[in-house]
């Protein structure tokens with residue numbers, strides 16, 4: 068590759084003033100291949116020789132080659148991983164592929180290729196790209212979830228979960244994607260549409276496998292407190308909302324002529340006197356049971372209408388309320404009133420008890436319904452400053468004095484009212500205080516081909532029979548040439564040779580379960596397999612997992628805030644209960660990167676604004692692209708590639724590299740004999756870099772590295788000169804800091820500075836505290852001649868650095884207040900005057 072970005076011609080001694088990016092990349096790839104500098108040493112961790120750090124990044128789906136998003140997340144991740152290695156930790160930094168699943172299967176169908184062919188070809192492509200990208204992965208731990216050696220243990224885990232009552236089959240209405248022809252977990256339905264393809268999701272009655280994640284609802288919620296300090300707020304909040312704990316009561320309403328009462332779940336038992344009707348979910352079995360013969364035709368017609376409505380329509384709050392009277396009444400337990408029971412679709416069958424008491428005065432949905440069907444509205448809380456909802460048709464929800472509620476006379480707050488009401492209900496045997504969760508059990512079976520076969524056999528005599536452990540894995544049949552298009556039943560069901568088996572229990576004729584598992588099952592434990600990827604006695608070596616877990620950081624996309632992270636937490640808790648782990652949370656800290664966008668928009672095929680990673684690497688080289696991504700801003704922020712300057716990054720890298728050619732002292736020169744001013748800059752930079760990397764401010768760490776490059780250049784050209792040992796110390800520090808982001812040029816510098824074999828093996832610079840106590844000078848920043856800020860800066864700060872420091876200062880930014888900066892006059896090190 069030619070680098071037309073090297074602006075300088077030959078230097079004074081006729082030496083090259085720029086390096087050739089392509090040949091440097093080729094050279095170091097080979098060295099790393101031979102050295103394998105990043106293989107984690109299990110023995111060192113087991114023996115307690117070194118403290119461990121487990122750096123984890125979300126593993127990719129093998130659909131196509133790597134893109135800018137992968138480049139960003141892995142570039143950020145590599146900073147942390149390399150930094151920990153420098154600091155002397157034994158670092159495990161593994162990578163693998165989430166290689167089962169719908170994306171691969173759909174792409175394979177589109178390209179008329181077998182999913183395995185497509186998947187494994189893409190894995191190789193991505194593997195090569197990762198290597199070229201110079202990442203410090205431990206490739207000896209590579210895994211693919213679609214390998215039988217891996218999914219054997221996914222099946223094994225399923226069977227252990229089943230033994231513990233945590234995996235079970237039941238018949239119920241499920242989310243159905245008519246396009247992918249498969250069921251979806253609640254978590255995969257986004258605003259009523261399929262997360263994968265966007266089709267509107269409908270409901271179907273099917274027998275499916277579930278994981279009983281609801282058994283862990285409270286613990287999954289409670290432990291968010293533990294994670295809150297080190298996990299992004301939005302992830303913690305999303306999980307908390309998804310688990311959706313609410314406190315309320317079950318209240319029993321007697322239905323004359325029916326033995327069992329009609330139980331509702333309510334968060335407002337204090338509004339019982341205002342319950343003027345009841346609503347049962349139209350599609351709940353209860354509605355069909357309660358309806359009178361006379362009302363049955365009307366009910367059935369309505370049910371038909373509800374069934375064809377999508378979940379989005381049903382959940383829309385502004386949608387006109389519909390429903391049908393079931394012909395029966397219930398008795399309000401606090402005042403004995405007979406209130407009508409209706410069926411409607413705004414009550415959901417699978418939440419609470421699938422039935423509610425409607426309090427139209429204080430719940431807008433109920434009020435809208437009452438308005439349509441002309442049902443009574445009775446206010447029971449007089450919220451100050453509001454009018455009667457029966458008149459305004461605006462439900463009130465605030466605190467206020469209870470009215471029309473003999474039991475709650477004198478009570479002033481909602482909290483007290485709820486408490487008093489629950490006490491009364493419990494004392495009278497009319498109800499119970501209770502806790503309700505929005506979280507449902509995790510539906511894990513899928514009617515698709517490219518996944519883990521469920522290791523169950525169905526026998527007429529014995530029922531459901533687990534495939535014995537010694538017969539695992541139940542391998543996925545190849546089905547070459549078979550039609551894998553979605554048909555509503557798994558393609559495996561048609562593979563008679565595979566499906567028909569002898570029952571493992573009685574030996575009679577039986578059939579295999581033909582569903583496959585949701586890919587989120589695979590990714591719920593891959594981080595444990597990395598701890599002992601070749602292990603054959605179980606899913607992972609328990610001792611090694613105990614030694615390496617938890618992952619000390621998990622870096623990846625915020626799109627996994629709910630699904631993957633919740634499932635992985637669930638698996639970890641179950642495995643801890645099985646005695647196989649001694650942590651109950653898998654990921655100690657988490658970082659979500661922003662998106663790489665282009666011209667203000669998300670990159671997409673239809674907009675034609677995609678940026679091709681391969682082309683960027685061709686043009687600017689790996690280091691410049693990585694540096695651009697990491698330098699762009701805080702890791703959580705989006706990066707607009709159109710506003711980036713990878714050519715500027717490359718120019719900076721060339722400048723840094725030139726330092727290594729200007730150092731003339733010997734590799735073992737004692738820095739203590741060098742220039743103190745430059746040493747101060749170097750040591751301050753290292754000290755700050757530690758804090759900055761640990762707080763994930765990688766971009767600022769790079770800015771400081773750039774300042775160090777400037778200071779070193781100044782020392783060489785107009786200061787102590789290249790022979791001073793402090794210049795060597797500074798240049799070596801630049802190489803080390805840069806190696807976390809731009810490993811190729813860093814290696815090249817390191818070698819030119821007389822070291823071998825790799826900067827990855829170099830020790831982290833030891834900060835001398837004596838060099839941190841620094842006489843600094845106070846620089847004054849003025850705007851239009853008025854003093855706005857004072858900065859403590861090094862006496863030898865360059866004009867450019869001082870200007871940058873001034874313009875980045877929070878008070879100065881605030882004082883500029885978005886106005887255009889016309890001119891900046893710098894008198895280093897004491898004055899900056901900004902003209903706006």
Ligand code: ANZ
Nearest residue numbers: 313332333334335413414415418419421423426429430
């Ligand atoms: C009476 C009431 C009066 C209610 C009032 C609210 C306000 P969260 O907080 O989400 O748990 N509800 C219960 N089951 C339902 C279902 N299957 N489908 C739709 N709505 C249902 O919400 C609980 C509240 O949502 C319950 O409290 C119930 O309405 C409704 F002034 O009961 B409430």
Ligand code: ZN
Nearest residue numbers: 526529570573
């Ligand atoms: Zn049998």
